[in-house]
Amino acid sequence: MVESMNNKRIISFPHMGNYYIVIKQMLQNTLNCEIMTPPPITKRTIDIGAKYSPDFVCVPFKYNLGNYIEALEKGANFLVQAGGGCRFGYYAEIQEQILRDLGYDFEFFNILDTGNVNPRRYYKEFKKVNPKLDFRTFFKAFRVLYNQVIIMDKIEDYIRQNIGFEVNKGSFEKLEKLFYKELSNVNTAKEVKNIGSNFEQKFRDIPINKKETCLKVGIVGELYMLMEPFSNYFIEKELGKRGIAVKRHITVSYLLFSKEHSNKKQIIKSAYPYLKYELGADGTDSISRSNEFAQNGYDGIIHIKPFGCTPEVNAMSILQKLGNDKNIPILYFSFDAQTSETGVNTRLEAFYDMLLMRKESNII
Amino acid sequence: MLQKQLLSSDKKITIGIPRALLYYKHKILWKRFFEYLGYKVVISHDTTKAILDKGISKSIDESCLSAKIFMGHVDELVKQKVEYIFVPRIAGYGCKERVCTKFFALYDIVKNTYNDIKLLDYNLDMEQGTTEYREFMKLGIRLHKNPFRVHNAYKKAKKMQGYYDNMELRRQKDIIEKDKNIKILIVAHPYNIYDDFIGKPILRNLEKQNVTPIFADLVDKNVSVNYAKKISSSLYWTYNKELIGSIEYYKDKIDGIIFLVTFPCGPDSLVAELCQRKIKDKPFINIVLDEHSGEVGLETRIESFIDIITMRKRNLSKNGGINE
Numbered sequence: 001m002v003e004s005m006n007n008k009r010i011i012s013f014p015h016m017g018n019y020y021i022v023i024k025q026m027l028q029n030t031l032n033c034e035i036m037t038p039p040p041i042t043k044r045t046i047d048i049g050a051k052y053s054p055d056f057v058c059v060p061f062k063y064n065l066g067n068y069i070e071a072l073e074k075g076a077n078f079l080v081q082a083g084g085g086c087r088f089g090y091y092a093e094i095q096e097q098i099l100r101d102l103g104y105d106f107e108f109f110n111i112l113d114t115g116n117v118n119p120r121r122y123y124k125e126f127k128k129v130n131p132k133l134d135f136r137t138f139f140k141a142f143r144v145l146y147n148q149v150i151i152m153d154k155i156e157d158y159i160r161q162n163i164g165f166e167v168n169k170g171s172f173e174k175l176e177k178l179f180y181k182e183l184s185n186v187n188t189a190k191e192v193k194n195i196g197s198n199f200e201q202k203f204r205d206i207p208i209n210k211k212e213t214c215l216k217v218g219i220v221g222e223l224y225m226l227m228e229p230f231s232n233y234f235i236e237k238e239l240g241k242r243g244i245a246v247k248r249h250i251t252v253s254y255l256l257f258s259k260e261h262s263n264k265k266q267i268i269k270s271a272y273p274y275l276k277y278e279l280g281a282d283g284t285d286s287i288s289r290s291n292e293f294a295q296n297g298y299d300g301i302i303h304i305k306p307f308g309c310t311p312e313v314n315a316m317s318i319l320q321k322l323g324n325d326k327n328i329p330i331l332y333f334s335f336d337a338q339t340s341e342t343g344v345n346t347r348l349e350a351f352y353d354m355l356l357m358r359k360e361s362n363i364i
Numbered sequence: 365m366l367q368k369q370l371l372s373s374d375k376k377i378t379i380g381i382p383r384a385l386l387y388y389k390h391k392i393l394w395k396r397f398f399e400y401l402g403y404k405v406v407i408s409h410d411t412t413k414a415i416l417d418k419g420i421s422k423s424i425d426e427s428c429l430s431a432k433i434f435m436g437h438v439d440e441l442v443k444q445k446v447e448y449i450f451v452p453r454i455a456g457y458g459c460k461e462r463v464c465t466k467f468f469a470l471y472d473i474v475k476n477t478y479n480d481i482k483l484l485d486y487n488l489d490m491e492q493g494t495t496e497y498r499e500f501m502k503l504g505i506r507l508h509k510n511p512f513r514v515h516n517a518y519k520k521a522k523k524m525q526g527y528y529d530n531m532e533l534r535r536q537k538d539i540i541e542k543d544k545n546i547k548i549l550i551v552a553h554p555y556n557i558y559d560d561f562i563g564k565p566i567l568r569n570l571e572k573q574n575v576t577p578i579f580a581d582l583v584d585k586n587v588s589v590n591y592a593k594k595i596s597s598s599l600y601w602t603y604n605k606e607l608i609g610s611i612e613y614y615k616d617k618i619d620g621i622i623f624l625v626t627f628p629c630g631p632d633s634l635v636a637e638l639c640q641r642k643i644k645d646k647p648f649i650n651i652v653l654d655e656h657s658g659e660v661g662l663e664t665r666i667e668s669f670i671d672i673i674t675m676r677k678r679n680l681s682k683n684g685g686i687n688e
Contacts, residue, residue: 038618055652056628081607086465087630093598094634097641110598186512275472277453278486280465308426308628316424318476 009033009107011078012071013084015041017227017282018156018253021150021184029141031130038071041230045070050337051072052098059306059336061091061226063231068099070094078107078129084114085262086311088224096240117256119241143189146257151196153251155179158203160236160246165210210245214353218293219248220286221304224310225335226250232304232333233341242352247298249289250282261285274318283311287318294326299355307336329354370628376404379484380441380449383408386436386467388554393525397500400517401509406446408437408558415440420655422477429562429626429654430555431466438474448484449474455489460600462491464631536582540617543576546673549614551607551625551639552582553632562653566624571662573670578618580610588613596638601631608639611646620647620673622666629653647673 005172011034013083020037027035027098039045042186049066050059068079079099083089096108109126111125123138132134155176163172186192209228217239225231226248239246254261261267270288274309278284290301303319307311333344379398381387387394387407395405409415418437427435427580435628441449454470456462471485486499497518505512540547548570550557557563557579570577588609592599595608611621623639625632636650649669651662 054633057633057637058630087634089600090598090631090634094638097638101641139525166669205515274476275471276475276485278455278468279472280455280468281466283586286488308630308633310428310465310630313424313426314473317469317473 001246009078010036010076012036013064013080013082014038014067015228016224017229018152018180019227020148021180021313022145023052025186026141027182028155029144030126030133030138032038032132033078036071036076036333038076039074040154041067046337051273052102054094055180056308057094057232058087058222058309060222060228061095062337063224063228064091065095065098068095069102071102071169072099072104072106078109080111080129082112082114083110084112084116086309086329087147088281089113089115089272109165114256115150116353136137141329144186146177147189147192147196148183148186149251150253150257151192152183152198154200155203156195156308157248157251158200160240160248162206162208162210162245164240164243164245165208167207167209171206174302175199175206187268191320215242215244215352215359216298217244217246217303218289218298218354219246219292219304220250220301220315221333222290222309223250223255225253225304226307231306231335232317233278233335233344235302235304235333235344236349238345239352244352244355247293256284274322279311279318282312284346286312286315287322290319290322290328290330291326292329294322298328299359301330302350302351303330303334304333304335305336329358371477374404375500376403376649377448378406378446380406380408380444380446382434382437382449382451383410383442384437384559385430385470385555386452386454390525391529392613393521396453396524397504397517398450400520401504401507401513406441406444406493406620408444412437412561416561416655426628428466430498430559430631431470432628432655433555433559433562434470435474438478442478446510447480450484451479452485453487455487456491457488457602458490461602462600463603464601464629466630532582534580539576540578540614544671545574545576546617546620546677547576548670548673549578549580549611549618549621550624551621552613553607554579556624556626556653557581562626562657563624565659566622566651566662566666569666570670572630573667575670578614580607580614583613585612595642599635601635604635605610608635611643615646618646619677620669621649623648623650623668624663625652626652627652628630645677647681 011031013023015038024037045066046063048069049062053062053065071079081092081095083092092108092110097252099106102279109129111129112122118140119139127133159172161175166172166255177220182195186195219226219236229236229297236246264278267284267288268278270286271291274287274291275284286303292302303316319330331347382392384452393408393507413437416433418439419432419434422435422439423432423547427532438536451474452470453462454467471483475481475483482505486503500518501511501514504517505511530599552563583606585606589605590609590611592605592609596610599605621643623636625636639652640648647669649665651665
């Protein structure tokens, strides 16, 4: 099934936020060949991805395809994909077909089923790519990845909630760069944990000027759009610039490793009284989290999704009612390959103004 | 409460079923089940522009056209003041046998779109352990009905649905064997091709050109799901498997394929693409319908497609049936 040309193999994978840093290490530690991080996402990436994608497939597909094409152009000859939930599970077969029809020569492997997190299963799949891989090596690498993802998400969450209030401009970004530099050079889970506690403290030491009455915005929506900042035109950064504390629950550690996410009954309970059933993919989460944001006094909610994303379209019908009931403003964004950046910023600006006005009139 | 109503009046309680989406798959089962339990069943009228427009106004803009039509039918039933509206929730038939996530959410979407609406539902999620029989029993018993009566109602309604499905299958088999016209396989969800507003115009158009439609959904589902593997190895949407398996099954008996998709159908956006890339030995056209689709443009496309097929067939027979 998979040819063993290990010494000539150059493996690449799609981008999603900063996770390439730890994905690359995981693949390096287990697959015994060269791993190529795909070129960073630019306008060209999405343009070329969209050009060869089915017209109305959800946009993460188009981003993936753009990453693959750019990686193949740079010499990658082995592509990996993940899959699970919604349409995402079916991306691999179509992406492979499109790339072959374009004339590229490569191997393609669907290495991860995100619907069913199971190290033993993942080991079996990884072993198909590297037959010499033993479970001990795999599990060690998996533990490193696990801890890296947990600490990355924890720190990025802290950054989102506080970067809007840094006293010295650029202090958060500077430390973040340092953090990732150290995180990309680890060998054991213990090292990761040490780096983690070390940097958690360093981040807490960054001086901030954050009042109790600051604006708080919750972000919900489709997982790729939330975790790949380019795809949403850096909305979280824009919010931070305006002195807003941003909270987002959807991260890889939340989706793959947290008990909260796997306890479906609890998620539906948290969505009371809006849901009887799950909406598909993470649509249910969008409702539960929005419900919590409303209950916890957040000033506004932003819902981000690709155009046509059915689980999130499902959620929107219900969010509209929730927003009305709880009197909390919800701003809806729908992204495709040609969404206008100016349009996004204009709407963000207007939303921000509205939140400020509401806050001020409430305080008075 | 329900029991009080049953005692106090002779009038039957009405249950409204929207003539949309999965109604086309289960219409006999659903209607008969409730009728055997003593309810009056009201099906909404055939889709009209008014229903579509109402559905659009009640839906999120990016919903697929088929779901918007569904909401229009729900609205019709609300206006008709039926006692209950029936909106089942389907998630899937087992591992790697799922359905579009739209069906996951229909119940909750309808519930949250209307204040004061009474819905009846069942939840079919076989991967989580529910079965159709158990769900219908739960539904019937929830309606305060005698379990034996519910059991019999389900069994009888299921049988009726089976007879109907077999009859449709036989009719199509007959057509395939006897009809000498050009035959085009319509690969489309039943709720699209049989819908009066979006599907029937296409069928009328084909009829005008003396073309016989062969319906991809009229096939033994177990057979077609197996045949689907020849086209796609990783497909996990059951309804799509049933449809594309039909392509392989009917391939030798048809002259061309029309893939009919409503915008922006999630599963079809990928499945149609794959089919288009992999099916090279039969003329193939992909029609995407949205709420702005003009009938004229559609007619032109279908006519030229049929012209090409007619010419191709003529050439093939001229060359003594040698394959190109």
